[in-house]
Amino acid sequence: xxxxxxxxxxxxxxxxxxxxxxxxxxxxxxxxxxxxxxxxxxxxxxxxxxxxxxxxxxxxxxxxxxxxxxxxxxxxxxxxxxxxxxxxxxxxxxxxxxxxxxxxxxxxxxxxxxxxxxxxxxxxxxxxxxxxxxxxxxxxxxxxxxxxxxxxxxxxxxxxxxxxxxxxxxxxxxxxxxxxxxxxxxxxxxxxxxxxxxxxxxxxxxxxxxxxxxxxxxxxxxxxxxxxxxxxxxxxxxxxxxxxxxxxxxxxxxxxxxxxxxxxxxxxxxxxxxxxxxxxxxxxxxxxxxxxxxxxxxxxxxxxxxxxxxxxxxxxxxxxxxxxxxxxxxxxxxxxxxxxxxxxxxxxxxxxxxxxxxx
Numbered sequence: 001x002x003x004x005x006x007x008x009x010x011x012x013x014x015x016x017x018x019x020x021x022x023x024x025x026x027x028x029x030x031x032x033x034x035x036x037x038x039x040x041x042x043x044x045x046x047x048x049x050x051x052x053x054x055x056x057x058x059x060x061x062x063x064x065x066x067x068x069x070x071x072x073x074x075x076x077x078x079x080x081x082x083x084x085x086x087x088x089x090x091x092x093x094x095x096x097x098x099x100x101x102x103x104x105x106x107x108x109x110x111x112x113x114x115x116x117x118x119x120x121x122x123x124x125x126x127x128x129x130x131x132x133x134x135x136x137x138x139x140x141x142x143x144x145x146x147x148x149x150x151x152x153x154x155x156x157x158x159x160x161x162x163x164x165x166x167x168x169x170x171x172x173x174x175x176x177x178x179x180x181x182x183x184x185x186x187x188x189x190x191x192x193x194x195x196x197x198x199x200x201x202x203x204x205x206x207x208x209x210x211x212x213x214x215x216x217x218x219x220x221x222x223x224x225x226x227x228x229x230x231x232x233x234x235x236x237x238x239x240x241x242x243x244x245x246x247x248x249x250x251x252x253x254x255x256x257x258x259x260x261x262x263x264x265x266x267x268x269x270x271x272x273x274x275x276x277x278x279x280x281x282x283x284x285x286x287x288x289x290x291x292x293x294x295x296x297x298x299x300x301x302x303x304x305x306x307x308x309x310x311x312x313x314x315x316x317x318x319x320x321x322x323x324x325x326x327x328x329x330x331x332x333x334x335x336x337x338x339x340x341x342x343x344x345x346x347x348x349x350x351x352x353x354x355x356x357x358x359x
Contacts, residue, residue, distance in 0.1 A: 005090055010103035017073025017107060024065045029054060040134050056130035063118040067284040068315040070111050074104055074291035075307040097358050101292050108288045112281035119277055120249050127247045144174055156231050170238030173197040204229040245273035268336055272329050275340035286348050293354035318347055
């Protein structure tokens with residue numbers, strides 16, 4: 001049962017964290033309105049469309065900033081209690097650091113549940129809808145996802161295929177290059193490029209085809225508006241590439257990682273997204289564990305502005321470390337699980353070290 005002190009800490013932590021979350025969301029909302037006011041550049045962009053587009057981005061923003069709001073909320077609330085000597089009174093009455101953290105961590109659990117719910121049930125709907133609006137598509141999933149400068153490389157028998165973009169849940173491709181190699185891969189028999197490929201009725205069809213066949217004396221060129229494409233490539237395999245990983249649920253990320261037949265870098269991308277999605281709800285709890293000893297150890301200085309600045313510094317440090325470990329993982333330097341859990345573990349160890357030195 002919660003005591004009066006527990007209720008005081010819980011309500012204050014909940015109020016301050018919610019207030020700071022709303023403030024962060026409002027700042028980002030207005031910044032996005034200003035940044036996107038000119039529109040996507042391929043058609044009229046009314047104020048109504050702009051506001052709908054930015055609103056659809058807000059669940060992703062909320063997902064990202066909840067841990068920071070919990071950190072800032074804990075620092076701000078504990079600073080307020082210190083300024084009124086209430087935190088000192090609790091400490092003098094025998095409340096340990098761990099005892100102080102219990103009601104604060106209860107708010108952190110609510111934040112973790114909200115992060116999980118947004119990541120699994122809200123962002124996978126709103127983020128593709130926002131991307132579809134920006135791409136001027138009629139529905140989520142129709143727009144194309146650019147696969148970067150290197151594209152996606154696949155091999156099917158003698159065909160080596162490069163794909164620049166995937167859309168429509170893997171049923172449409174753009175920027176296709178196909179090299180047909182000779183037996184034993186001693187040379188290239190045919191080079192072919194296509195503007196687009198569509199999957200319908202169990203068959204791929206290339207559109208805007210240019211072909212180059214290497215003969216004994218000359219290169220034979222050809223072109224066609226459409227051409228059937230015999231390749232054992234299923235839209236279900238490509239579906240994972242038609243949206244960004246942040247729009248996929250945990251089961252979809254894991255299934256994509258297990259079933260993907262592409263490159264190791266692509267598989268690392270899905271595995272990294274899976275582990276990040278799994279661990280991110282716990283980031284707010286670690287931030288609270290950091291905030292309490294910080295606030296108690298520096299109760300005579302800094303003030304509210306100093307604590308907020310400290311919280312922003314810690315949040316940015318975690319974001320930078322998490323981002324860098326992710327880049328290293330995608331390039332093959334670290335296993336995705338290690339790259340995800342290492343920053344979280346490092347900050348958890350820092351929190352533990354601060355606890356051992358806080359009386």
